[in-house]
Amino acid sequence: MESTQGLPLEVRLSAYLDGQLPEAEVEEINAILAGDDEARVVYEKLKLGSEFGARAFDRMLQDPIPLDLVRNIKEAGRNEDDPSKLGFAAVPAAEIPANRRSAFWPQALSASLVIFLAGGAAGYLISEQKQTSFQAASNQFAPARTWLDDVAEYHRIYSRQARHLVEVPASESGHIVDWLSASTGVPFALPDLSAQKLTFEGARLLVAGGKPTAQLLYRDAENEIFAICFLQSEPVEGTTPLAESMRNDIGLVTWQKGKASYVVVGPSADPDLERIAEVVSANI
Template sequence: MLQSTKGLPLDVRLSAYLDGEVNEAERKELEQLVARDDEARRVFDMLQAGNAFGNKAFEEFLHDPVPLSLVRRIKQGPGVNPKTERVVTATPRQAKQRLWPRALAASAALLLVGGSTGFIIGKTGNDDDQPLKMAAARTWLDDIADYHRIYARQTAEHLVEVPASAGGKIEGWLASNVGVNFALPDLSDKGLTFEGARLLVATGKPVAQLMYKDQDGDVFAICFLKSTPGSTDGKMTESMRDDIAMISWQKAGASYVVVGPSSDASLHELATAVSTAI
């Protein structure tokens, strides 16, 4: 059951938000607070960095990869039979607990991470560099996952920045800002309807985001940014961020990723179609 965090410290409230343990009204309130308040954004970034730090340490402890198909079977229940099995390293989510123990644990973890990293960084630079150096461990895919988690919850009028009705103008707008020429993929044969586009920023670079919806209302995204010139590596890599699955690849000086629900067994097939069409 979702609990109210009103009256609790800001870091506790934001930690509960990151864990998906706040109700819809508080979620919107906290998102607006982070968007307009610099201090709230700083605390939010620190909590995200702490999560990334802890997740990375735990992933290194796990030696045996978890088949993505097994994760999907657990999420969907009996009867799931993906066509292919792809192995990825996924961090198992712990069982939901009451807010107070989780909040106290989150605060303790934040103090531990902040203290230890501050001690290490203090030997080589001043305290002002700490957030930047902690964030350096994040990749553009981490930023994209965070964006997707927020935007996928929006209603139709807020889902995209430029609606699909803008047509061909979207291609010119994104190409000029991102520096990557592309063709807008028609994924209607995959059961997806194009909703529109957004311009994002990940690891300091402009990123194009194309948004699609299926008949069940699930949101899928195609994101890309300019990468190392001459890169032609088309090998696809699949990864997970909790309930979000991502398939990424590089091609002709650009990096691409298809984002969707981790329960979708056809995401790899969708990414293959996108890599050909885009």
């Protein structure tokens, strides 16, 4: 068994599949496959291609031989028995090179190997095409991701922060308004939600749907975190109706006004979430 050190990973994995590696390299490949996700993907594709090629070769051997080919083989055999039909004088058997009749077998073996490798390559390409087609089909039928998905994920992370809940604290309210208005392109006023028993904690700048997005964070008496997020969007006339949705345990109430989209985010079980959104919509 020859070493494959220094050769491309695909070559080494092919030799590994065929059992053609020294024991030390087998252990090395085992370690690579255990710790490298990409190597495992390549290995599985090569394995699938090899199995496909082997099955294709087996089926080829099981197929009936075409009648024309049988007739040609028989005709060639009769011609060999009668050299005069081949157009040259008979040669004494003693003068025929010893390796003449065995030369067919290396050629047949080489042809078989080429067919096997071609089948393996075809299997690899077919598996690659199937995976690409499956991913394309999955993307086609998967629901389109929106900025609200990003907002929900941010809220799930930041609502669990204690010391680092906000980027700029509530004590810098004036700076928050100037900073987020300039960053998002959406002018706004900080909503006072004290009547809803929510305390303003501060703000962050996010990226949602590929756009700069403001996040204003509030806390209630039970330490639950609520957020108001907004970004620039396609302009609409007036204000759209409030719309509720959920992302697992997170509730969202959304609307659009002018050239901005807004959402109030909080626990999905909170019965006052829509009422909070109504107050925000009227005052932001």
